[in-house]
Amino acid sequence: MKCPYCNFHDSKVIDTRPTDNNESIRRRRSCLSCGKRFTTYERVEGQTLVVIKKDDTREAFQRSKVLNSLIRAAEKRPVKLETLENAVDEIEKEINHLNQKEVTSAYIGELVMDRLKGIDKVAYIRFASVYREFEDVQSFADEVENLKD
Ligand SMILES: [Zn+2]
Known part of the structure; x- marks a missing residue:
């Protein structure tokens, strides 16, 4: 290795x-x-999982890709790498429980957001803004507002 x-x-x-x-x-x-x-x-x-992307193309699920997107979102935030690795473990576990061979990238994105929300609010907003491609300032502001409670 x-x-x-x-x-x-x-x-x-x-x-x-x-x-x-x-x-x-x-x-x-x-x-x-x-x-x-x-x-x-x-x-x-034999446990290959395929991810269906937004444009309907497929690629093999890569754990490192998910982890990298978490690392990017949490850049310069007080979040331990181990916390992010554990989050990816949980996400993988959840996907495996579905027992499906294919899963959409949108679904994975939702799982990531669920986890990030509980880890770091800034990282969550960063990920969500890229992932959801907030169409306007208002929907972004709504999301930030929702996090305040
Ligand atoms: Zn070395």
């Missing part, structure tokens, strides 16, 4: 545990070259 920071080919496993749904194994690794830590997931093959 290559290190995502320096591309070194070898790492040491420092923690191994199943994800909450027991459908994959999560490993914390430490790069033997730069010492940075990263997480890898190992899963049983």
